[in-house]
Amino acid sequence: MLKLLFYLIKNGCLTQRKICPSLDEPALGLPRLVPGKNWTEQAARRCAEACPTQAITAGDRGGESPSASPALTLDLGKCIGCMLCLKVCPSGFIVADRSTRTATTRREDLVLSPRSLPGPQEALPQKEAAGGLFGKSISVRVVSTGCSACDLEVAAAFNPIFDAERFGIHLTASPRMADVLLVTGPAGRGMHEPLKRAYEAMPEPRIVIAAGTCAISGGVHAGNYSQADGVGAVLPVDIFIPGCPPHPWSIIHGIMEAMRLPLDRARPGSSLNAP
Amino acid sequence: MRLACQTIGSEELTSTLKPLTATDSHRLGLLTSLDGRQLVALVLDLKGRTAGLVRCELDQCHYSSLTPLIPQAHWFERALKDLFGITPAGHPRLKSNFVPEAFEATLAPLRSAGDRGKLAGEPPRDFRFLRVGGEGVYEVPVGPIHAGVIEPAHFRLSCLGEFICNLELRLGFLHRGVERRLTEVSWPNARFVAEAASSDTAAGNALAHAIAMESLLEVEVSPRARHLRTLALEVERIAMHIADIGGLGVDLGFLGVAAGLSRLRGAAVGLADLLSGSRFMRGYICPGGVTLAEGGRLSQLRAQAQKLRRDVRGFVQMFLDNASVQERLTDTGKVSRGLARDFGLVGVAARASGIAYDARQHFLHGDYPPLAPAPAVERGGDALDRTRVRARELETSFSILEAVLDEEFAGECAVALPQALPANEAACGIVEAFRGELIHLIFTDARGRISRYAIKDPSFNNWTGMAIAARNNLIADFPVANKSFALSYSGHDL
């Protein structure tokens, strides 16, 4: 025991002070589109072809004015962060975004186009979180349906380095005590029923977070016979955290977004009987 | 490595495979099928450091089970029934490896596209639990959703008083159809799917995939790529062994050490990040080499690894020296050497039971076998010995890191690959991942596309070990025994 104490005293506090900082190189992060660039159809097509998960679609402008439909869209909800698009993009309009504030409350916000603005780069957590329904504290039940890297990152968010507990985020063993169901993985057929039961066991209002590309869209598994097409096919999802797997800070960011949700967004009384 | 194939008749199956798997120098690596019309066995020759295929055509949907004579085939034959609809007649404990809901009971997802749905009059998958009878026996169901942040599975414990008589495993909740998806994507993209089989073993999976692909494409990677791959594999082992010992600390209630180890795991993951740009080394190892140059970060890596080594040593020692830890782990979740051998356990679990098998000594991957350490073998086969094996492997992994960092990093990160895969070939990649022997086996068809991709995660062998280990343990020790195996659910369920 004494040895442990000495070690802790010698090494001091390792908990990161800065909340949801951007990552340092060589971390890859997620791709982002440089705003306002004029994509040629050829460049867009090349990026789209490179993407292993069809996250990029080259829009067909069909002779209309460039403002009609975006030349290209990049869906972070399908992106596994392989950065192949960045390597092949001939015009350099795709760059690495190392921000960890990647969670969104609307699925469509994950679909980037050359016209979309960069996500929030400024500090928002903690104090602002206090405004929401679960602003002071929130209990999270994690359900894993994926490949365990996402789970390890969720677990890491609670280690002494990231220490999610200091923001009032608690892990709970029972869905009965949970405000949030945080689901990782693509939720194949085998997990549909357990997920529904866990959700039904939660008190209202309740929030569902889809953490990781698989949970949002099925990722590399989408369209399989196992119907592993993401949590959205089974439960109503409120918060989306992209990344394969998402960084622990991104997971904390997602949970903080849940804390900020106003009452009407937290789906009081929403039931599975009418999805 | 490329694989030669020996074709035999179905009546010779047992007589051919039995002598090949009954010795300490051979193992049954995989037993599966390509499209449901044949059996294919991958036999590993540990002494000769090679592997070969034994193939037998089936004209019906059943054959006589190998398990009674070759227990290593036990779990594979269940999977044959589930995924191909082939019935191993006379299998002593035939039941589904997957929950009923994972896919329709009448579907055989890996059969050839034409006859997937209809199972030619064969009985559908069977899910019955083994019931333990007798007065006072009661059942404790656990899962699929567990209390912690871990993967789902259902355990049914039949208990008498405080003791577990039998553990029934129900896996398959995470079945995503990885193996079939791997035959649907274009081969350059297959690596992303192969990694997602179980991303806590991303480096291991990617390496097994890359080795199999490189043998098909007949490319050889540069020494630099070889060294970087070795670093990746060992960093993964370090990070996960720390996590697994720490996890055991949580289950034992030794929270100080558990918290310490969880922050050290953070440091180990930092090494991975430094090496590859991804905390799980996703997308790092690719056929042909690695995707990111080390760019002068190796000295930083060395310094951080040295500090980490000292800290880890201190914490692990604190853990193993603790009297209550020893008391709790000794004789918990025991697997005898004989059973471990018969059922073909691999990795940490096998070595803890006295089996000196470490794939790094036998098969080409990264800088192995030349740099392979002696297997860390213990005798007792209990949770304490599994922890000791992990502790010793942490030390050797750090030594390997240093040895590799002393090498010269010559050559390019990745060599260019040919455009097309060869037709009608088979190759496999065998890697000692942190849980044990991991095999990726790839077959191509006449048009040079991947026609069958089989993955054998170490957990596939070791879940049997877990079921054996639980018997006659206190029910309160079940989580400890389970954690000491630290098996993958997604790697098994695929």
Ligand code: SF4
């Ligand atoms: S980084 Fe994302 S969008 Fe780009 S190619 Fe990879 S998966 Fe596709």
Ligand code: SF4
């Ligand atoms: S998002 Fe990536 S890390 Fe998470 S479960 Fe899916 S494949 Fe695994």
